[in-house]
Amino acid sequence: MPFGPFEAMKAPAAEITPASFQSLRDRLTADGVHSLLAQFTDVHGVARGKLVPLNQLELLMTEGVGFAGPSIWGTGLARTGPRAEYYGRGQIDTVRALPWMPGIARVVCDGYVAGEPFDACPRQVLKRQLARLAERGWTLRTGIEPEFFLLRRTADGYDPADPHDRLDKPSYDLKSLPRQREFLHQLADGLTRCGLDVFQIDHEDAHGQYELNFHHADALTSADHLMLFKLAAHTLAEQHGMVFSMMPKPFANQPGSGMHFHASLWNAAGAGRTTLNARCVFDDASQDLSVIGRQFTAGVLQHADALCAIAAPTVNSYKRLTVGESITGTTWAPAYVAHGPNNRTALVRTLKGRIEWRVPDASANPYLATAALIAAGLDGIARQLDPGPACTDDLFPLSLSQIRERGIAVLPQSLSEAVDALEGDEVIRAALGDTLSREFIRLKRAEWVGYARHVSAWELQRYADQF
Ligand code: GLU
Ligand code: MG
Numbered sequence: 001m002p003f004g005p006f007e008a009m010k011a012p013a014a015e016i017t018p019a020s021f022q023s024l025r026d027r028l029t030a031d032g033v034h035s036l037l038a039q040f041t042d043v044h045g046v047a048r049g050k051l052v053p054l055n056q057l058e059l060l061m062t063e064g065v066g067f068a069g070p071s072i073w074g075t076g077l078a079r080t081g082p083r084a085e086y087y088g089r090g091q092i093d094t095v096r097a098l099p100w101m102p103g104i105a106r107v108v109c110d111g112y113v114a115g116e117p118f119d120a121c122p123r124q125v126l127k128r129q130l131a132r133l134a135e136r137g138w139t140l141r142t143g144i145e146p147e148f149f150l151l152r153r154t155a156d157g158y159d160p161a162d163p164h165d166r167l168d169k170p171s172y173d174l175k176s177l178p179r180q181r182e183f184l185h186q187l188a189d190g191l192t193r194c195g196l197d198v199f200q201i202d203h204e205d206a207h208g209q210y211e212l213n214f215h216h217a218d219a220l221t222s223a224d225h226l227m228l229f230k231l232a233a234h235t236l237a238e239q240h241g242m243v244f245s246m247m248p249k250p251f252a253n254q255p256g257s258g259m260h261f262h263a264s265l266w267n268a269a270g271a272g273r274t275t276l277n278a279r280c281v282f283d284d285a286s287q288d289l290s291v292i293g294r295q296f297t298a299g300v301l302q303h304a305d306a307l308c309a310i311a312a313p314t315v316n317s318y319k320r321l322t323v324g325e326s327i328t329g330t331t332w333a334p335a336y337v338a339h340g341p342n343n344r345t346a347l348v349r350t351l352k353g354r355i356e357w358r359v360p361d362a363s364a365n366p367y368l369a370t371a372a373l374i375a376a377g378l379d380g381i382a383r384q385l386d387p388g389p390a391c392t393d394d395l396f397p398l399s400l401s402q403i404r405e406r407g408i409a410v411l412p413q414s415l416s417e418a419v420d421a422l423e424g425d426e427v428i429r430a431a432l433g434d435t436l437s438r439e440f441i442r443l444k445r446a447e448w449v450g451y452a453r454h455v456s457a458w459e460l461q462r463y464a465d466q467f
Contacts, residue, residue: 122365143213
């Protein structure tokens with residue numbers, strides 16, 4: 001059986017007693033767990049950690065387990081002295097036995113340095129923004145939609161793992177999907193047994209591309225779920241001889257992989273459209289979005305360029321966010337800074353009581369993307385910004401000059417432009433904190449320079465014998 005919530009998990013940290021550790025350890029032992037996978041997420045959104053024997057459970061949850069700080073991307077920690085150690089401190093409510101790795105339970109860790117929450121740990125960054133919402137009595141719920149490719153390595157690159165997956169317009173293809181049914185079932189089943197509410201899986205619009213959806217949750221849990229999804233998918237794909245990839249745009253002529261965020265603010269008190277006695281602050285009986293929802297949206301549009309650096313953080317991201325067509329007729333990627341009711345051609349698609357932020361791609365760090373989203377939205381609320389008229393047009397067939405005539409801006413078209421925008425955006429940088437924004441900007445500039453200095457096959461083909 002999967003591990004449900006443990007009694008101890010519900011207790012505030014101060015009330016966790018040696019006895020509750022013992023009972024958790026006993027339950028894990030009874031379920032065959034011998035080791036804990038102490039996992040945190042680096043600045044790039046990649047899972048990191050170490051294996052810890054189960055008898056170290058209490059240490060992991062109290063002091064944490066140590067890592068050499070400078071070995072982790074984005075910490076900016078020193079090589080020597082008391083601030084050289086990064087501690088991953090296990091969060092007791094996240095312990096889950098992994099069905100695809102028998103004997104091992106995953107524990108999500110928060111970063112600590114010198115006994116204090118580490119400001120540049122992406123999960124701590126998100127917690128800081130959630131605390132700003134909590135000051136207003138709000139919580140954020142997010143539903144994160146991962147799109148991904150199943151690939152196989154070839155002599156000179158990667159192809160879709162399924163060689164028969166070749167339809168011109170493969171969205172919702174029911175011939176390819178069943179061919180991957182074993183992998184997809186193991187993935188959905190494993191995640192369900194870890195407490196994710198998986199509700200659908202489909203073939204997306206590119207060869208070898210799929211999407212698996214699990215229900216929304218509070219924003220921290222959703223980000224933890226997304227990381228668990230990636231852990232599971234990487235391991236299972238490897239077991240099936242495939243490569244699981246959340247690279248944003250593996251094939252130039254096909255749609256890329258987005259990681260859209262559905263987001264809504266909730267207020268624990270009050271009446272209205274209720275879920276677990278909470279009221280959706282974005283909901284309004286008379287229109288799709290409340291005034292607060294519109295202001296939040298305006299903030300997301302206002303900070304769209306800087307948000308891009310966090311939500312579309314690789315060189316490759318900007319091959320997805322381009323303006324234009326793919327072989328299937330549309331990339332569905334949102335390059336236009338606009339919002340509209342059920343409008344998937346705009347950056348923010350508005351729905352009843354929630355927004356879908358369509359910019360993030362599959363390479364984004366889910367903690368940082370959520371934190372940046374909150375900071376942008378709260379700025380919109382603080383300044384009572386108006387998002388302007390809703391856009392009901394299909395923006396995709398319009399030319400760039402027609403888009404501009406409507407006063408609609410286009411997102412940065414390269415990582416370099418996006419990082420410039422982040423550097424110039426104090427609101428988003430403040431949300432990330434000094435260390436993380438400095439490290440993020442430094443790493444992303446180096447990534448851009450590395451890309452720019454590389455001589456690609458395209459360049460050779462185009463220029464080698466031309467001049
Ligand atoms: N793959 C598209 C993207 O990159 C999204 C397709 C969809 O809306 O499901 O954003
Ligand atoms: Mg999709």
